[in-house]
Every structure is written in C-alpha cells, then in structure tokens.
Amino acid sequence: MVRLSPLNLLRAIGIAVAVAALTALIALTVSYLIFPVTGLEVQGARMFPEREAWEALPDYASLPSLNTLVLERNIEANPWVKGAEVLKDWKSGIVTVKVEERRAVLEGDLGGRRIVLAADGTELPGLGGAGLTRLGLDETQLEEILAVVEVLNRNGVVLDSVDEVGAEGTETTVEGYRVLFAGSVGDEQARALKVLMEKHPDATYFDLRSPDRVVVGAESSDG
Numbered sequence: 001m002v003r004l005s006p007l008n009l010l011r012a013i014g015i016a017v018a019v020a021a022l023t024a025l026i027a028l029t030v031s032y033l034i035f036p037v038t039g040l041e042v043q044g045a046r047m048f049p050e051r052e053a054w055e056a057l058p059d060y061a062s063l064p065s066l067n068t069l070v071l072e073r074n075i076e077a078n079p080w081v082k083g084a085e086v087l088k089d090w091k092s093g094i095v096t097v098k099v100e101e102r103r104a105v106l107e108g109d110l111g112g113r114r115i116v117l118a119a120d121g122t123e124l125p126g127l128g129g130a131g132l133t134r135l136g137l138d139e140t141q142l143e144e145i146l147a148v149v150e151v152l153n154r155n156g157v158v159l160d161s162v163d164e165v166g167a168e169g170t171e172t173t174v175e176g177y178r179v180l181f182a183g184s185v186g187d188e189q190a191r192a193l194k195v196l197m198e199k200h201p202d203a204t205y206f207d208l209r210s211p212d213r214v215v216v217g218a219e220s221s222d223g
Contacts, residue, residue, distance in 0.1 A: 035063040038093030045099040047080040047128045053097050063088045066095065075099070079124055104130040106145065106162040108137040119159045121146050135165050145170055148185045155190035169209050178205040189214055 040057060042050045056074040058066070068086040075084040075097060083100040102118035104127045109115075114134075116124045137145075149159050152174065160173040169182030177197055185208050192214045193206055200216050207215035 035090065036093055037061040037063060037066065037095055040095045040097065042097045042099060045081075045097075045101060047101055047126075048075075048078055048099055052078060057095070061095075063090060063093065063095075071095075071097075079118075079122055080128070082118075082120070101128075104128050104132060105149075105159050107132040107134045108142065109134060110137050110139070110142060117146075119149055119153060121149070130161070132161055133163055135162065137165060141165055141170075144183065148181055151185050151187060151190050152193075155187055155194060157190050157194050174206075177203065179208065180205060181208040183209075183211075186212065188212065 037057065040050075040053055042048070042053050053075055056071055066086075066088065068088070071086050072084045075081055075086075080101050081099055082102045085098040087096045087098070089096065102120070102122055102124065104116050104124050105119045106117045107114070107127060107130075108117070116127055116132075118124055145162060145165075148170075152159055158175050160175065162170065162172050164171040169180050172179050172181070174193070175197060179193070189208050189212065193208065196206060196214055196216055197203075203217040205217060
C-alpha cells in the first residue's frame with residue numbers, strides 16, 4: 001500500500017476536483033450547444049409580468065439542465081401566481097410557463113391600512129382590475145370571512161367578491177349569486193349551497209346565516 005504525503009494528497013484531491021469541474025463544464029457546454037433554451041412563452045398571465053419569468057430563467061440555460069420545479073417555485077413566489085407549470089419543447093427549444101393567477105376578492109381598510117386579498121387569503125399588491133367595494137374591517141371580521149372562504153374553497157364553491165360587511169352579516173357574490181353569512185359556515189352548508197345554486201338558478205340570494213341551513217331566495221325555502 002502506497003501512502004501519499006500530505007502535499008501529494010492535497011495535489012491529488014485538487015486534480016480530482018479540477019477534473020470533475022471541467023467534466024461538468026464540458027457537459028453543460030455540450031448540452032447548451034445541442035439543446036439550448038431558444039425562447040420562453042408565458043401563458044395565462046395577466047398581472048404576472050413576463051420579464052419575471054425571464055429573470056427566473058438561469059443564464060445560458062439548456063433544456064437538460066433546466067430544473068422545472070425550481071423555476072416553478074420561483075415564479076410562484078409572485079403573489080399574483082397561484083400555480084405555475086413549466087414545459088420544455090425539445091424540438092423548438094422553447095420553454096412554456098403556464099400560469100394560474102389569483103383574483104382579488106376583497107378590498108378592505110384594516111385599521112387604516114389598505115388590504116387586497118385573494119380567495120385563499122394571499123395579500124395582493126393591487127386590485128388587478130377587479131371592481132370591489134372598499135370595506136371597513138376589523139381583525140375579527142377578517143378572520144371570520146377568511147374561515148368561511150376556506151370552507152367554500154374546500155367544497156368546490158368559488159367566491160367572486162366580498163361586497164358588504166355589517167351588523168347583520170357579510171354579503172358576498174359566489175359564482176354569480178348573492179350569498180349571505182354570519183359567523184361560521186359548515187362543510188355541509190357549503191355542499192348544500194353548491195347543489196342548491198344548480199337547482200335554483202333564478203334565486204335572488206342564498207342565506208347561510210342560520211346554522212346547518214341554507215335559505216333560498218325570498219321564499220325562504222330550506223335546503
């Protein structure tokens with residue numbers, strides 16, 4: 001067994017590291033020359049600026065070296081982006097970014113601070129073109145609204161906007177219908193609401209203010 005002196009050992013390690021680095025550089029260079037990223041296309045974005053997708057793309061990116069998961073996470077760091085999917089086209093070299101954006105559903109004045117929220121509670125930098133009524137809110141009202149929205153989302157019911165908050169409860173627009181609630185809303189109520197909106201397309205409103213009940217329109221028929 002041959003023992004290397006500390007100096008020779010360091011030299012051998014240095015050579016191995018240099019060879020590994022050179023090999024990696026050659027591999028990256030070859031992949032860039034053969035499969036370069038020739039362009040980037042962003043689909044589904046209205047508020048998310050395309051330049052941010054370009055900025056998230058590594059310099060001299062190639063299709064083999066491009067980590068799509070990392071790029072998706074970087075794009076999703078923008079508050080407007082609810083989800084992103086990155087696709088590679090190996091024939092053209094174009095990278096496509098499919099973006100699902102958040103929508104503003106609530107504009108509020110919270111203790112003198114303006115807030116704009118998406119349905120999942122994410123704070124947005126602006127309205128994004130949404131025509132919302134600015135509401136005066138306190139922390140308790142905001143928590144109540146977000147809790148109800150979470151229940152609606154969990155049961156496949158889409159909130160369009162929060163329109164009014166008062167002593168009698170909160171008035172919202174849900175999938176185009178006027179929906180009222182106060183306090184908490186249960187999962188069964190949310191599921192019943194979804195069914196009743198389909199059964200009563202001409203209803204003027206749906207009232208969830210009574211526990212475990214959904215009242216439909218002016219006729220006060222129970223669901």
